[in-house]
Amino acid sequence: MRLIGAGSRPGRGERVLDTFWTVPNLITILRFLGVPLFVWFIARDSYGPAFLTLVIIGCTDWVDGYLARRLDQVSKTGKWLDPAADRLALIIVAVVFVIDGIAPTWLVWAIVIPDIILLANSLILFRGSPNLPVSNIGKIRTALLLLGAPMLLLQRVPGFDYAWLGTAGNAVLLLGCIGHLLAFAGYMVQSWRKYRRQAAVPEGSPHAC
Secondary structure, three states: OOOOOOOOOOOOOOOOEOOOOOHHHHHHHHHHHHHHHHHHHHHOOOHHHHHHHHHHHHHHHHHHHHHHHHOOOOEHHHHHHHHHHHHHHHHHHHHHHHHOOOOOOHHHHHHHHHHHHHHHHHHHHHOOOOOOOOOHHHHHHHHHHHHHHHHHHHOOOOOOOOHHHHHHHHHHHHHHHHHHHHHHHHHHHHHHHHHHHHHHOOOOOOOOO
16 A cells, blocks of 8 residues: 555546645644644643644644545645645644653754745745645655654653653654755755746746746
8 A cells, every 4th residue: 555645546637626625624724733732731741642642643644645635635725734734733743842851852953943944945035835746755754753753752651651662762753854854955956946947937928937
């Protein structure tokens, strides 16, 4: 079974909808609403419910992409909403983990600094989102981060305080952060290439964006 691009139907072109009201977009919104619930559980030291909430957030990240392709409900809104929700959720989870002492400080810097640079780059070059496709490295990066974080959190749940969970969780998060930096470099290269292509098209040309 394919994990990346699951739900795609071979031989069918991708139709992109203009509407916001699709099942995948609603799942994305519900997924992000789980983030403040996760923060609330952590603040109450309710690590069991926080773990389950984080697992659901991670699983639905795959589900909404699958349904978008399977139900032919890929939308313009979903193309930016899903990665934006992922990025914001990962940043919030990373900050909470560091504040609560669950994860080391380098986790925040490795995630937040590249995202700040990407945001500034997009605003300067495109005055908004450059609308770049999500790379496979970016998808793998997100999967690793969403796997490593629950592993570290599970170690705080009574009855699961095994040392190997912390070691494995940190290792997976480290791989995710390396993937984050590789994805960051790839998006920077893509954004500059797109900017140069647009700059090379004479203003008023029918091919200008």
